[in-house]
Amino acid sequence: xxxxxxxxxxxxxxxxxxxxxxxxxxxxxxxxxxxxxxxxxxxxxxxxxxxxxxxxxxxxxxxxxxxxxxxxxxxxxxxxxxxxxxxxxxxxxxxxxxxxxxxxxx
Amino acid sequence: xxxxxxxxxxxxxxxxxxxxxxxxxxxxxxxxxxxxxxxxxxxxxxxxxxxxxxxxxxxxxxxxxxxxxxxxxxxxxxxxxxxxxxxxxxxxxxxxxxxxxxxxxxxxxxxxxxxxxxxxxxxxxxxxxxxxxxxxxxxxxxxxxxxxxxxxxxxxxxxxxxxxxxxxxxxxxxxxxxxxxxxxxxxxxxxxxxxxxxxxxxxxxxxxxxxxxxxxxxxxxxxxxxxxxxxxxxxxxxxxxxxxxxxxxxxxxxxxxxxxxxxxxxxxxxxxxxxxxxxxxxxxxxxxxxxxxxxxxxxxxxxxxxxxxxxxxxxxxxxxxxxxxxxxxxxxxxxxxxxxxxxxxxxxxxxxxxxxxxxxxxxxxxxxxxxxxxxxxxxxxxxxxxxxxxxxxxxxxxxxxxxxxxxxxxxxxxxx
Ligand code: HEM
Ligand code: FES
Numbered sequence: 001x002x003x004x005x006x007x008x009x010x011x012x013x014x015x016x017x018x019x020x021x022x023x024x025x026x027x028x029x030x031x032x033x034x035x036x037x038x039x040x041x042x043x044x045x046x047x048x049x050x051x052x053x054x055x056x057x058x059x060x061x062x063x064x065x066x067x068x069x070x071x072x073x074x075x076x077x078x079x080x081x082x083x084x085x086x087x088x089x090x091x092x093x094x095x096x097x098x099x100x101x102x103x104x105x106x
Numbered sequence: 107x108x109x110x111x112x113x114x115x116x117x118x119x120x121x122x123x124x125x126x127x128x129x130x131x132x133x134x135x136x137x138x139x140x141x142x143x144x145x146x147x148x149x150x151x152x153x154x155x156x157x158x159x160x161x162x163x164x165x166x167x168x169x170x171x172x173x174x175x176x177x178x179x180x181x182x183x184x185x186x187x188x189x190x191x192x193x194x195x196x197x198x199x200x201x202x203x204x205x206x207x208x209x210x211x212x213x214x215x216x217x218x219x220x221x222x223x224x225x226x227x228x229x230x231x232x233x234x235x236x237x238x239x240x241x242x243x244x245x246x247x248x249x250x251x252x253x254x255x256x257x258x259x260x261x262x263x264x265x266x267x268x269x270x271x272x273x274x275x276x277x278x279x280x281x282x283x284x285x286x287x288x289x290x291x292x293x294x295x296x297x298x299x300x301x302x303x304x305x306x307x308x309x310x311x312x313x314x315x316x317x318x319x320x321x322x323x324x325x326x327x328x329x330x331x332x333x334x335x336x337x338x339x340x341x342x343x344x345x346x347x348x349x350x351x352x353x354x355x356x357x358x359x360x361x362x363x364x365x366x367x368x369x370x371x372x373x374x375x376x377x378x379x380x381x382x383x384x385x386x387x388x389x390x391x392x393x394x395x396x397x398x399x400x401x402x403x404x405x406x407x408x409x410x411x412x413x414x415x416x417x418x419x420x421x422x423x424x425x426x427x428x429x430x431x432x433x434x435x436x437x438x439x440x441x442x443x444x445x446x447x448x449x450x451x452x453x454x455x456x457x458x459x460x461x462x463x464x465x466x467x468x469x470x471x472x473x474x475x476x477x478x479x480x481x482x483x484x485x486x487x488x489x490x491x492x493x494x495x496x497x498x499x500x501x502x503x504x505x506x507x508x509x510x511x512x513x514x515x516x517x518x519x520x521x522x
Binding site for chain 1: 215228
């Protein structure tokens, strides 16, 4: 289990208890966290699960996959700490993770 | 069922020898008689080879997951115009403008990167107000209690005005946009939209001149919110060659023209077939958030996208060879009940309404998806605010095409 905090563009935060093994996108969608769409269901094929990972967590979460890199390069407002969160798997190590959502998914 | 796959149509399709089942027949789409073909293929032969058709030999990919597999595997399945491009009818090699929809990486990626942020939600918010004003003006001008054509008066007019808004295109010339979009995608021929290829090229040159003029005006003026100004001033776009600029611009116009138009008609048509869904929406306007993607799924404005295999590969147990034409039938994948529950039905409060194929997936996924949704949302918000009671008076007439799934006309009346 991991407690994950999603902070919306407008500052509202949502805390979710996520089970190990699911993706961070799935955890968000299943808990109705606004700001994460997940149109492709986690195939890394839509870029509508874009999040910014808080600096302290970047090392723990790790880097992007090759496909993810390409999809993110098309998204608006991509930053160094951007990830597609369907490509991040929940584990105990992520307990306390904080991510921010962009002003819109596209 | 709600589709006009009449009993006789269904029975005759199911009794055909399998190798003669060929859904790529424009007449089938015009007659709305394609459903039974796809139903049978999904069940009996999801990845299906047709040896002979008016478009030559081709593979039909009919299930959601197989379509996803092709759409996300651009290394094997190419979009390149010189291999035939992105629709079942092979692209003419002399197509005048480069468009990234018919390119592969790395060129595709470079160009898409430049255009994509321009139609991201943050930028769209700037345009919302004007689009809404124009939608309101059109809706308020519609006659009450008398028959009119929804396609012409609403779908085409709204789409055209919305395009004009997006580009801040001279308003009195706005039907030029529709014309150029139609001309860019049509097949020249006697009796057609353009009679000859020369005429087509001539009109596109006129289009090019018009847009270069607008570019020059905007690049020398302070930035405004429209797409041309954004392209002219954007850090990564302002150094585009004229060819690139025009190619991208026409792609944005073509991409947003028929698709949005037919979603506007398709939505009203869907509500007329499923009136209880409209009552649900009238009672709770918040359902628009899920109703809009459901309209786009149910309509599937582009019936397919095509790829050309560039390596031998296996899909759904079938051996596809390098050079083969592969058709992703979105119109079929969107009715795949293994992935979408009660897929034939129009249900506006689905739990995962955006899980549909109408925008494609992977690196070519529709750049304008959120823009399209925004335009449809504005129109339906204004229809609901006015509580317009719109009656569809007859079956719409459909487009003769295996690519553009749409309507030529649909007679309606607004009840007083
Ligand atoms: C309901 C309306 C629309 C539908 C159903 C639709 C559908 C599609 C589809 C199926 C693709 C190809 C996806 C793939 O190959 O995986 C696509 C690509 C594209 N669409 Fe749309 N579209 C719509 C509206 C728009 C609008 C309004 C615009 C204008 C901004 C637009 C611009 C584009 C562009 C530029 C591409 C090429 C993307 C690429 O190749 O990377 N579309 N669209
Ligand atoms: S859900 Fe589509 S890319 Fe993550």
